[in-house]
Amino acid sequence: xxxGWLNLKVNSERLQADFDALAEIGVTMGGGVSRLxxxxxxxxxxxxxxxxxEEAGLQIRDDEAGNLSGLLCSDDPNAKTLMxxxxxxxxxxxxxxxxxxxxxxxxxxxxxIRESGIKPKYHLEAINFTDEEGTWHSxxxxxxxxxxxxxxxxxxxxxxxxxxxxxxxxxxxxPDEIQxxxxxxxxxxxxxxxxxxxxxxxxxxxxxxGIVDRIVGRSTYNVTFYGEAAHAGTTTAEERRDALQGxxxxxxxxxxxxxEEYPEGVINCGHVSVKPDTFNVxxxxxxxxxxxxxPDTTMLTEMEARLIRLTQxxxxxxRLSVGVDRVLRRxxxxxxxxxxxxxxxxxxxxxxxxxxxxxxxxxxxxIMNQMVPAGMIFLPSVDGISHNPKEFTEWRHVEVGANxxxxxxxxxxx
Amino acid sequence: xxxGWLNLKVNSERLQADFDALAEIGVTMGGGVSRLxxxxxxxxxxxxxxxxxEEAGLQIRDDEAGNLSGLLCSDDPNAKTLMxxxxxxxxxxxxxxxxxxxxxxxxxxxxxIRESGIKPKYHLEAINFTDEEGTWHSxxxxxxxxxxxxxxxxxxxxxxxxxxxxxxxxxxxxPDEIQxxxxxxxxxxxxxxxxxxxxxxxxxxxxxxGIVDRIVGRSTYNVTFYGEAAHAGTTTAEERRDALQGxxxxxxxxxxxxxEEYPEGVINCGHVSVKPDTFNVxxxxxxxxxxxxxPDTTMLTEMEARLIRLTQxxxxxxRLSVGVDRVLRRxxxxxxxxxxxxxxxxxxxxxxxxxxxxxxxxxxxxIMNQMVPAGMIFLPSVDGISHNPKEFTEWRHVEVGANxxxxxxxxxxx
Numbered sequence: 103x104x105x106g107w108l109n110l111k112v113n114s115e116r117l118q119a120d121f122d123a124l125a126e127i128g129v130t131m132g133g134g135v136s137r138l139x140x141x142x143x144x145x146x147x148x149x150x151x152x153x154x155x156e157e158a159g160l161q162i163r164d165d166e167a168g169n170l171s172g173l174l175c176s177d178d179p180n181a182k183t184l185m186x187x188x189x190x191x192x193x194x195x196x197x198x199x200x201x202x203x204x205x206x207x208x209x210x211x212x213x214x215i216r217e218s219g220i221k222p223k224y225h226l227e228a229i230n231f232t233d234e235e236g237t238w239h240s241x242x243x244x245x246x247x248x249x250x251x252x253x254x255x256x257x258x259x260x261x262x263x264x265x266x267x268x269x270x271x272x273x274x275x276x277p278d279e280i281q282x283x284x285x286x287x288x289x290x291x292x293x294x295x296x297x298x299x300x301x302x303x304x305x306x307x308x309x310x311x312g313i314v315d316r317i318v319g320r321s322t323y324n325v326t327f328y329g330e331a332a333h334a335g336t337t338t339a340e341e342r343r344d345a346l347q348g349x350x351x352x353x354x355x356x357x358x359x360x361x362e363e364y365p366e367g368v369i370n371c372g373h374v375s376v377k378p379d380t381f382n383v384x385x386x387x388x389x390x391x392x393x394x395x396x397p398d399t400t401m402l403t404e405m406e407a408r409l410i411r412l413t414q415x416x417x418x419x420x421r422l423s424v425g426v427d428r429v430l431r432r433x434x435x436x437x438x439x440x441x442x443x444x445x446x447x448x449x450x451x452x453x454x455x456x457x458x459x460x461x462x463x464x465x466x467x468x469i470m471n472q473m474v475p476a477g478m479i480f481l482p483s484v485d486g487i488s489h490n491p492k493e494f495t496e497w498r499h500v501e502v503g504a505n506x507x508x509x510x511x512x513x514x515x516x
Numbered sequence: 517x518x519x520g521w522l523n524l525k526v527n528s529e530r531l532q533a534d535f536d537a538l539a540e541i542g543v544t545m546g547g548g549v550s551r552l553x554x555x556x557x558x559x560x561x562x563x564x565x566x567x568x569x570e571e572a573g574l575q576i577r578d579d580e581a582g583n584l585s586g587l588l589c590s591d592d593p594n595a596k597t598l599m600x601x602x603x604x605x606x607x608x609x610x611x612x613x614x615x616x617x618x619x620x621x622x623x624x625x626x627x628x629i630r631e632s633g634i635k636p637k638y639h640l641e642a643i644n645f646t647d648e649e650g651t652w653h654s655x656x657x658x659x660x661x662x663x664x665x666x667x668x669x670x671x672x673x674x675x676x677x678x679x680x681x682x683x684x685x686x687x688x689x690x691p692d693e694i695q696x697x698x699x700x701x702x703x704x705x706x707x708x709x710x711x712x713x714x715x716x717x718x719x720x721x722x723x724x725x726g727i728v729d730r731i732v733g734r735s736t737y738n739v740t741f742y743g744e745a746a747h748a749g750t751t752t753a754e755e756r757r758d759a760l761q762g763x764x765x766x767x768x769x770x771x772x773x774x775x776e777e778y779p780e781g782v783i784n785c786g787h788v789s790v791k792p793d794t795f796n797v798x799x800x801x802x803x804x805x806x807x808x809x810x811p812d813t814t815m816l817t818e819m820e821a822r823l824i825r826l827t828q829x830x831x832x833x834x835r836l837s838v839g840v841d842r843v844l845r846r847x848x849x850x851x852x853x854x855x856x857x858x859x860x861x862x863x864x865x866x867x868x869x870x871x872x873x874x875x876x877x878x879x880x881x882x883i884m885n886q887m888v889p890a891g892m893i894f895l896p897s898v899d900g901i902s903h904n905p906k907e908f909t910e911w912r913h914v915e916v917g918a919n920x921x922x923x924x925x926x927x928x929x930x
Contacts, residue, residue: 194792195745236796300750318749322795331609333902334784335732335809335876336714339775341900346785350767357761361753370748371760372795374788374802378608381736381786381805382650383903388788391795395749462749486755488747489797 110218110512112504117210118497120154124190124206125198134491135198139191139233139242140168140269147190151205151230158213160228167246167283168232168275174212176225182291183225184515186211186507188466189234189243196235197493199500203481204296205230207504211511224291224515231466232275238266240430244469249284256280285473292441293470294510295478296503298495300463302486309457310502312480313445316460317468318395319402319434324427325352325413329420331378331386342384346376348420349388355416356409360394364405368462369394391429397460399434406431435468441477448509454502463488477510479503524632524926526918531624532911534568538604538620539612548905549612553605553647553656554582554683561604565619565644572627574642581660581697582646582689588626590639596705598636598929600625600921601643602880605651611907613914617895618710619644621918625925638705638929645880646689652680654844658883663698670694699887706855707884708924709892710917712909714877716900723871724916726894727859730874731882732809733816733848738841739766739827743834745792745800756798760790762834763802769830770823774808778819782876783808805843811874813848849882855891855924862923868916877902891924893917
């Protein structure tokens with residue numbers, strides 16, 4: 103029956119069994135997950151995923167950047183590939199859904215299509231990208247695929263790359279071969295990703311699904327204030343050049359600036375350290391890792407300039423000097439309107455209530471979008487809790503997302 | 517000639533040679549010193565000091581807390597002991613003078629008295645106290661001598677004590693024997709210490725020497741703010757419970773409070789860390805080590821209460837909770853008026869310009885003062901720079917201090 107696939111649905115029980123099994127790999131006290139990229143736990147998850155691919159009768163593909171895929175090939179060997187996926191790595195003590203549901207849904211869609219005997223026009227690929235979370239290099243796997251890793255990223259002579267290179271070797275990835283993971287855009291039809299929202303808007307407004315039309319741009323900086331080490335008891339307040347006071351003022355004022363003047367922007371200081379780090383010595387150095395995001399690239403550039411000026415103002419107030427070093431800049435992306443349209447059509451057919459929203463987190467879809475049309479759907483996160491063991495998405499929403507993805511694949515590739 | 521000692525002076529060249537040799541042990545780039553208590557460098561300095569004691573024909577005494585002394589004994593075996601000294605350990609990348617000059621001057625005074633053939637009425641002891649700076653336990657050696665270490669300080673079952681115990685064992689100190697280092701107050705005449713000022717007042721006012729009449733009291737706290745880990749991009753400003761913002765507000769407001777309302781007090785935050793310490797996760801925990809000092813014990817208690825209340829106010833402002841844990845409380849001390857008088861007399865005889873001042877740093881003299889009369893003199897620190905490689909005292913002031921101590925010893929003990 104030609105249109106038999108119109109009623110095709112994923113096997114929700116099988117998907118949930120996969121989800122539960124995967125959540126055990128790297129489980130932490132309190133039910134979170136630590137699967138830092140290239141850690142033992144991440145390697146165990148990849149090995150588990152490879153077993154699932156084989157079990158499903160799909161082909162395994164493991165590229166030079168450690169990206170791991172299950173393939174359901176078209177009968178036409180010259181067909182393009184429709185890529186689907188996300189990532190299995192997590193932040194330290196993160197949640198069970200972030201990344202994992204996207205990979206597992208992609209796998210389930212391929213399994214369901216294969217066992218239904220449907221012959222796709224395009225090759226279908228369910229991919230797990232290496233190091234999405236940036237344990238070593240944020241969105242490493244997708245950047246390798248679009249050819250966006252510079253020689254400096256892996257430069258042998260940079261001492262800072264030493265531990266990363268060791269971790270790559272241990273995972274069987276040869277740093278000097280990573281650039282061979284680059285793909286030809288002509289071989290790829292599109293990239294589709296399912297992910298949890300990680301914000302509260304879908305859950306709050308009762309939508310079952312979000313269709314992403316924009317992904318925020320992001321800048322990350324190392325900011326270091328330099329003062330002078332001094333005895334904590336004998337140095338008067340006027341004499342002090344306390345680097346930590348400058349850093350603390352920056353933390354407060356930077357959040358205030360973004361909240362008041364860039365309501366669509368966000369900022370975080372996720373790391374701080376001082377030197378010499380002794381209770382009875384006034385800090386000579388205070389280092390912050392600062393990252394900020396905006397869905398509009400022009401506004402992101404403006405925020406960047408304002409925040410750099412603020413570091414200088416704070417340094418001046420406490421008679422310090424300051425150094426700023428940009429670690430990363432990723433431009434905001436607009437998702438493919440054609441794929442947004444296909445997702446909308448699938449939602450209507452599945453009778454799913456959806457919203458069109460911007461993503462405030464970076465995703466592999468943002469990177470892939472620089473090379474091929476990319477599309478993304480979000481599942482509601484209860485209370486928007488993310489990067490936290492309490493991260494939660496109702497299972498019915500995982501199932502809805504899986505069926506919308508399955509239908510979209512069938513629309514595009516059958 | 518009975519009064520030959522009236523013109524006795526230290527051998528400044530010999531003292532300076534010792535100073536230069538000691539400054540090489542644990543030398544850092546930029547000319548600072550790292551001799552953390554019980555480190556290899558500290559053990560090397562103790563070994564070097566033991567060689568100097570033997571070379572000078574003095575007796576070595578090494579007690580159960582690792583305090584290391586050179587002794588010049590009186591002919592009367594039942595005589596009390598006049599103790600003199602300071603410490604050879606330093607903070608990380610500290611200066612060359614802090615502690616070191618006090619030990620070396622005490623040694624030089626004993627050498628000079630011995631080679632002059634003077635027979636002291638009291639035993640004279642030049643002591644290096646273990647861990648003054650608090651790498652493991654602030655003022656450890658002097659606290660052991662006055663019997664002020666509790667069982668909890670070295671408790672076997674406390675995991676936090678594990679590394680300290682290992683370091684003690686490595687230095688040949690058996691934790692279960694430390695309490696045997698306690699001395700009988702009846703055996704000790706007094707304790708005298710020479711130290712650099714570590715503040716700018718003597719240098720600024722052109723005094724050659726300071727006679728300490730008060731030593732500040734000190735409180736040290738661990739303060740931890742607790743919020744919630746969350747995704748740095750997808751969590752709105754209103755939703756965040758960012759522990760680091762609470763800590764930053766406390767840093768700014770605590771310094772403001774002390775500067776404005778406790779002009780004789782000082783405060784420092786010398787350590788800060790966050791968890792989970794990842795750039796793209798909102799900090800769930802931010803921990804500070806906060807210490808503050810005041811020369812008046814009543815005011816110190818008041819500051820303590822105000823600062824604890826401030827931690828609660830800051831926590832509330834950012835929807836956080838906060839835990840405070842007192843690590844140390846040391847009361848302010850008044851130095852022995854009789855010893856202040858003897859120092860003044862020595863200064864007049866030596867024609868040295870002096871000031872009477874309060875010490876804003878803790879010292880072994882503060883601990884010893886709880887058991888026996890203690891006295892302390894300060895040498896001017898250029899620009900007050902301390903706990904820093906740039907710490908500097910003009911050599912003529914080291915020489916003046918050495919000669920004032922020598923004369924005071926002769927007044928008291930001959």
